Amino acid sequence: MAAVLHADNVILQSTLEIKHKPHLVTLTHSQLITEGVSQVSTSHGRNYEPFIRESSDVLDLTEVLGVRLENNSSCAAEGARVNDPSKGYMVMEMMPLQMNIFTIYYLTKVNKHRWRYKDISIICKDQSTSQLWVDSIRRILANMDQERPKRLLVFINPIGGKKRANKIYSEKVAPVFDIAGIYTEVIVTKRQYHARDVLLDHDLSKFDGVISVGGDGTFSEILNGLLDRSMKDAGIAQTPLSDPVSPKLPVGIIPAGSTDSIVYTTEGINDPVTCAVNIVLGNTLGLDVSAVHQRGEFLKYSVSFLGYGYYGDLVADSERLRWMGPKRYNWCGFKKFLSKNSYEGEVTFIASTDPSHHPRDGVRCVKGCQVCKKAGESKSKPGEKSTMLKTKNENWQKIRGRFICINSHTMSCRCALSPEGASPSSHIGDGCADLILISNCSRVNYFRHLYRSADRTSDQFDFNFIQVFRVKEFKFEPISEEDTADDKTMTRNKEGRSQLRSPTIKNSVWNCDGEILDHPSLHVKVHCQLIKLFAGGIEDSGKEDVIQCPPCCSRSSR
Ligand SMILES: Nc1ncnc2c1ncn2[C@@H]1O[C@H](COP(=O)(O)OP(=O)(O)OP(=O)(O)O)[C@@H](O)[C@H]1O
Numbered sequence: 001m002a003a004v005l006h007a008d009n010v011i012l013q014s015t016l017e018i019k020h021k022p023h024l025v026t027l028t029h030s031q032l033i034t035e036g037v038s039q040v041s042t043s044h045g046r047n048y049e050p051f052i053r054e055s056s057d058v059l060d061l062t063e064v065l066g067v068r069l070e071n072n073s074s075c076a077a078e079g080a081r082v083n084d085p086s087k088g089y090m091v092m093e094m095m096p097l098q099m100n101i102f103t104i105y106y107l108t109k110v111n112k113h114r115w116r117y118k119d120i121s122i123i124c125k126d127q128s129t130s131q132l133w134v135d136s137i138r139r140i141l142a143n144m145d146q147e148r149p150k151r152l153l154v155f156i157n158p159i160g161g162k163k164r165a166n167k168i169y170s171e172k173v174a175p176v177f178d179i180a181g182i183y184t185e186v187i188v189t190k191r192q193y194h195a196r197d198v199l200l201d202h203d204l205s206k207f208d209g210v211i212s213v214g215g216d217g218t219f220s221e222i223l224n225g226l227l228d229r230s231m232k233d234a235g236i237a238q239t240p241l242s243d244p245v246s247p248k249l250p251v252g253i254i255p256a257g258s259t260d261s262i263v264y265t266t267e268g269i270n271d272p273v274t275c276a277v278n279i280v281l282g283n284t285l286g287l288d289v290s291a292v293h294q295r296g297e298f299l300k301y302s303v304s305f306l307g308y309g310y311y312g313d314l315v316a317d318s319e320r321l322r323w324m325g326p327k328r329y330n331w332c333g334f335k336k337f338l339s340k341n342s343y344e345g346e347v348t349f350i351a352s353t354d355p356s357h358h359p360r361d362g363v364r365c366v367k368g369c370q371v372c373k374k375a376g377e378s379k380s381k382p383g384e385k386s387t388m389l390k391t392k393n394e395n396w397q398k399i400r401g402r403f404i405c406i407n408s409h410t411m412s413c414r415c416a417l418s419p420e421g422a423s424p425s426s427h428i429g430d431g432c433a434d435l436i437l438i439s440n441c442s443r444v445n446y447f448r449h450l451y452r453s454a455d456r457t458s459d460q461f462d463f464n465f466i467q468v469f470r471v472k473e474f475k476f477e478p479i480s481e482e483d484t485a486d487d488k489t490m491t492r493n494k495e496g497r498s499q500l501r502s503p504t505i506k507n508s509v510w511n512c513d514g515e516i517l518d519h520p521s522l523h524v525k526v527h528c529q530l531i532k533l534f535a536g537g538i539e540d541s542g543k544e545d546v547i548q549c550p551p552c553c554s555r556s557s558r
Pocket residue numbers: 156157158159160161162189190191192193194213214215216217218219221256257258259260261514515
């Protein structure tokens with residue numbers, strides 16, 4: 001092994017074999033450099049000195065997933081097969097293994113959003129050399145600026161989406177965690193709220209993150225469990241006046257659901273390997289969370305979407321057709337489009353304090369988003385005055401009407417059917433939600449709006465029956481007394497959560513991240529970057545056209 005004395009940052013340098021050729025391999029704190037060298041015959045026999053350097057490759061260690069010392073048994077066959085030309089036939093003979101191999105797994109991007117990994121095997125002259133290389137690389141990976149998780153608690157929902165979560169985890173994700181040397185405790189859920197119940201009492205101190213293998217509903221359950229746990233640990237009751245406590249552990253998602261909207265929105269693709277890679281690298285994003293209350297009582301946290309009217313009716317209908325799999329959403333969406341119900345109500349809200357951004361400004365939330373960065377920096381620190389005190393003096397705006405739907409997007413909610421998202425300019429960490437009010441209109445007009453949601457180039461909100469607002473907090477009250485008076489009929493299931501309930505002619509239900517909330521009155525408050533999500537963010541898709549904001553938007557006049 002040759003020690004290089006001239007370069008201070010060189011940790012290790014050896015002449016090793018890669019693809020049957022000698023290479024000078026150098027390890028620094030940030031890179032692995034391999035240079036092809038030629039063998040030279042000297043008076044002392046064959047030697048690698050002086051080097052005649054050939055091509056060189058540089059591997060950034062931030063792109064290394066892991067390194068593994070290969071099992072000696074995998075080399076045994078090569079070590080035992082000896083070709084003896086003098087005998088004219090092959091002799092098999094047990095030889096002491098001279099070679100030792102270690103493999104480096106590194107990342108490669110196959111397209112804009114999708115990560116894959118490749119490997120390179122390196123042969124050392126003895127075991128102690130290969131062990132030294134593996135230990136040195138592992139030590140650097142463990143001390144990277146961006147901390148990588150070492151122990152993960154994994155929940156698998158076996159019934160979500162196409163019921164392939166177990167297979168997806170074992171075939172695509174577990175090998176990635178294995179390469180990275182991550183310890184995992186895997187729990188396959190047996191029922192709804194199983195994951196939440198585990199999170200409320202489990203010893204979480206030994207983990208660096210919690211992973212959800214399932215769809216948006218499973219993630220939402222885990223998120224609620226973690227937030228309930230952090231409130232419990234802090235001894236704080238969940239009321240509209242209390243600020244939730246951020247969980248210590250980041251959460252990751254491996255997509256195995258029907259919609260996988262949160263993954264599409266934070267990764268740009270619903271690819272399990274890409275998600276696993278971002279978990280291993282410890283890439284995180286701050287995610288806004290909406291706290292949902294009904295009449296002063298805390299209900300749950302929402303991270304992506306709340307919808308009343310069309311989307312409430314749709315999810316209520318689709319729950320009964322779960323056997324259809326993901327197709328149930330298309331079928332129920334079509335049915336609800338034909339029935340085109342509309343509901344009367346009053347929406348009050350506090351608009352965002354940042355006048356430079358609004359739901360139709362065309363600014364997309366991509367990797368390194370400046371809007372989210374600014375919001376994260378100005379987020380109130382623990383111990384500062386509750387933001388609720390501030391909002392008391394803030395301006396509540398009111399809109400009454402008959403609506404086909406009222407949607408609140410804490411993130412853009414991308415999915416396969418809507419590649420730019422249901423609210424394309426919504427941000428994942430700006431402390432606001434985009435409130436979309438769609439007034440009663442003709443079926444043709446509503447179809448035009450829905451059709452544009454699937455089109456990347458057009459503005460789905462550019463209609464005179466749609467109003468959009470960026471809000472920090474909002475409330476909804478139905479005008480009909482039909483549901484508001486019947487508090488006694490408001491049932492809870494045995495887990496203390498809302499019970500499935502159908503929409504009525506006068507009032508709809510809320511769709512909260514794909515689950516039904518049973519009462520139309522609602523109070524929603526957005527909490528800026530309350531949780532950390534393992535995700536890489538969406539690569540910038542280039543310059544987007546800025547769409548002019550119409551007069552309906554509160555931000556337009558500023
Ligand atoms: N073992 C289980 N049996 C029944 N329900 C479960 C089980 N494990 C989790 N759940 C619940 O199943 C619900 C749906 O799961 P999930 O969201 O993963 O799938 P999906 O609805 O098909 O996908 P998406 O939400 O992306 O559309 C969640 O609310 C979750 O709490």
